[in-house]
Amino acid sequence: MSAFRPARGPELFLASSILALLLMLAPAARANEPVTAQAGAEISDPLEPMNRYFFEVNRFLDAIALKPMAAWYGMLPQGVRTGAGNFLGNLRNPWTAVNDGLQGEGQRAGTAVARFFINTLIGFFGVFDPAADMGLKPHEEDAGQTFARWGVDDGPFLMLPVFGPSNGRDLVGLVTDSVLDPFNLVTRANDAKWAPFARTGTTAVHNRDANAQQIDDLERTATDLYATVRRITVERRRAEIRNAAPGSNTPSPRMTDAEEPVRSGPSAEVPR
DSSP states (O other): OTHHHHHHHHHHHHHHHHHHHHHHHHHHHHHSSSOOOTTOOOEOOOTTTHHHHHHHHHHIIIIIHHHHEEEEEETOHHHHHHHHHHHHHHHHHHHHHHHHTTTOOOHHHHHHHHHHHHHHHTTTTTTOOOOOOOOOOOOOOOHHHHHTTTTTTOSEEEEETTEEEHHHHHHHHHHHHHHOOOOHHHHTTOOTTHHHHHHHHHHHHHHHHHHHHHHHHHHHHHHHHHHHHHHHOOOHHHHTTTOOOOOOSSSOOOOOSSSSSOOOSEEEEOOO
């Protein structure tokens, strides 16, 4: 257990600090939010000026680092990139199964466990996905989704440096994921503390390559890129929490906000 203490202490301190911050921010945010007929139809964004600043910081980091790396990665054969995505997804299956169980989703937990063992044993450690051919379709769950299913509110919208769009609840979930994900626990226990960082970095490059065209389209056509990203992110996250089928609630990018003006201030309406 001693191998976990150096990483766990600062992360738990960060989680408690975040919770304290949310407790201070939540009353002020609620006081400024207009009442709507549809509960949860608004995005609380009381920190919008700071969020917009970090949004531009992230765009700069993307331009100088992540986008060039994704471009080089994109030159690999499609089969190699597909295998890399399968491998990364397989590493997440144990933590997905844990969160499914915590949400009372026994069948989905069983699917995640079965996918992990099948793809690890006969899929060359997850590079191939024979489980999908057997009808066991992939899905992902994390601590933020579990907290949401337990009734924890989103909290304020946050644009995290490096990590991107989030909210108060999912920020605490991100710390929980970092501490308790079985992959992170095993690698830290075996003095491979670099492995979680390598996985995170590789996942970021893989996802940047997979979404390159959509990102380029958004940057080219959105009149308010920050507001558009905020809306799409929140809608997709709500679909994930409902366990909606992939693509069933993916918003069609409304690249212009002329149909519905962006509301500055603590909240902005999001259709459900």
